[in-house]
Amino acid sequence: MLKARVRWYLPQMRTLTVAVVLIMVLPALIVSVGSAQSNHNLRWGKDVGDEITYVLQRKVLDPSFAQYFADYAPFITRVSEGQKVIAKVTYLSPIPTTINASIEMPRSNCTLIRENDSETLTEGFSMVVIPTGDWNFTTEVGNYTGVEGLTLVNDENEWGTVMEGTFQVLIFTVMFHWEMRYEKVNGTLNYMRVNVDMSGNDIIDVVFAQWHPGMDTVLPGELQLLTIVLGSAVGVAVVVVCYIIWRRHRRASFEAQTPVSQ
Secondary structure, rough: HHHHHHHHHHHHHHHHHHHHHHHHHHHHHHHHHHHHOOOOOOOOOOOOOEEEEEEEEEEOOHHHHHHHHHOOHHHHOOOOOOOOEEEEEEEEEOOOOOOOOOOHHHOOOEEEEOOOOOOOOOOOOOOOEOOEOOOOHHHOOOOOOOOOOOOEEEOOOOOEEEEEEEEEEEEEEEEEEEEEEEEOOOOEEEEEEEEEEOEEEEEEEEEEOOOOOOOOOOOOOOOOOOOOOOOHHHHHHHHHHHHHHHHHHHHHHHHHOOOOOO
């Protein structure tokens, strides 16, 4: 009789034990989930598979600089002025609940395809799409304020940066301008311009813009104040200096690990 009662109580005790454990654990789980609050409102404005059309509106690129320019925008050397490029979104990383440094920002990849012949120009290009929804947070986590020569673009429709500077190379005054602007509505690159001017003469002037029906595919040429025949040594010096400045800016903007204020 005693054994029979024990056999009857054991399953009941197991059930009671499980119930007690759940009663004790569930509130802790609920508190844990509820406490993981997001410190941002970022979201993707595009989906994998979406396509954005761009056009190379201007291409002034001295052959001496092509190899250096190709370091961060290799497709430019394979597109002619006025040609269109299709950017196809191939990857959007998950957006973390909390982000405390720029290296934790979600990343995107796009494949760039020349429109006229469907030739793949580059894969894994990450400058086309960035998260939207919280541009103040993007500014803060990117550590954009306080960078010498950098101006922040943050109006009703666009967010971006303009990096400008001037320096001397031998007897020449070199001015550079690097501009990136994104549409706030969906986080897509809207306008990119890279310009290097040497004493009034453009040695690099590239305008890559999101194309919409009715837009010009080629911009009017700008007046060149001076015609300069560049020696290879001078050309290399200019690009090396611009490249160093650009790399420092890029490191400060995209790889800084400055914590976000909570």
